[in-house]
Amino acid sequence: MTVASLAAVTKRFGAVTALDDVSFAVGQGDVLALLGPNGAGKSTAIAVLLGLRAPDAGSTELFGLDPRRPSARCAVGVVPQETAFPQTLRVFELIDLVRRHFPDPLALPELAGRLGLGPLLRRQLGGLSGGERRLVAVALAFAGAPRLLVLDEPTAALDGDTRSRVWEAVRQHADGGGSVLLTTHHLAEAEALARRVVVLERGVVTADSDVADLRRSAGLTRVSYRGGSGSVSVDVDDAGALVASLVRRGVPLVDLEVRPLTLEEALAANRHRG
């Protein structure tokens, strides 16, 4: 079942085409990472999906409805790329305000426990650090117990421990059948969370694939070792044949490592192949 979709969406800002005939869908239980360099159109795609921008061509649906209708957003939790909060409100007051928009929100203690928000709840938002504000933004996305999370670079500015807690909360959401649309610059984050990736480059979808399929389609394995002439790292189709050949030639293989490509390496390899 599709919970959110862009169908042949084109969006222009003056002479710049931010999205060019872009289509992708998020199904129930999907964890989809939207990847691409700066200016690729990721945030525009999310804005169109949430009804914050109207497409020039194509169509968008959120739970089968036009996302511009408030009722379409009843089951969506959002972490926007930029956050700014009312400075003097306390964290629990803001969470309470957001919870009131949803029919069956998470209880505050449960939300605080899941994300480790306890020490922040009574603090005013203006006094929080950048990372703490980001964590509050993530908490707001979860507050309504949504079926779809839309996370635009959710862990930017978070420290390692907090990032792990957020990842765990996202995994828990997905394991419970929830859907996630995620953008990130950290491919390790996409790799840790996503089951599918859509790659945007200059407003065009250049890949839409399961993470495992993408790695497989690169068809390569990375072999790294320290040999006679220093450190060597090569991507090959048949790692066994390479290692056997090196052994036959008497090359000293110190710190030999043979592993599948990471998502980042697989994307680079696919891009390289054209």
Place this chain on the structure above:
Amino acid sequence: MTLALAHARAMTLELARHPAYVVPTLAFPAVFFLFFAAPASGDAAVRMATFAGFAAIGVAFFQFGVGIAVERASPWETYLRTLPAGVTVRLVARLCSAAVFAGAAAAIVVAVALAVGGVALPAGAWAEVAGVLAGGTIPFALLGVAIGYWAPARGALPIANLLYLGLSYGGGLWVRPERLPRLVQRVSPLLPTRALADALTRATAGGGPPARSLAALAVFAVAFAGLAALGYRRDEGRRYG
């Protein structure tokens, strides 16, 4: 409605904890009254009523005009658009929150005027003055909304200040219109604040507000509502089109 009240509560809390908003909004009209109106001669009740009007419309200018303009430039407003609530929720919330501050600002002026002494109002006139204050502030709230949607965030405060102080003076909220300079006297009848001042002056006598002033306020309300609607549509097209 519950959701609008929740937003109104959050807005009121947020502003009430900002001394930079609360002190000028609540104290400035009363201090101004003490310095300039209390020692003046003439009907103390009229001075109290017009200064209460000055206090109430100040909230309309700043909470709507500056508030909307600043919020438009903030990612917070964009975030709110991702929640399942229409724009009317925020507008109703802003109206409720503004009513709280406007009521408080006007009440402080009344309290100061009563403390200074000399105010004598017929029993029915209090309700009439309150009614004119509540209804007469509506056109200025709509003008505030128009400023909020037409002015850039950085320009909204000076624009609101200029209009607030200029209209208050020219309309006769500080001094009786007949004591204004001759040039200002010519312009004064064309201003919405003059209609408010006339309606408040009449209300202090308890004889029912003048239909002409109320009609003028209604016309201004319609004009400012149109301006606000145009500004809103332009802003929607720019930011969310």
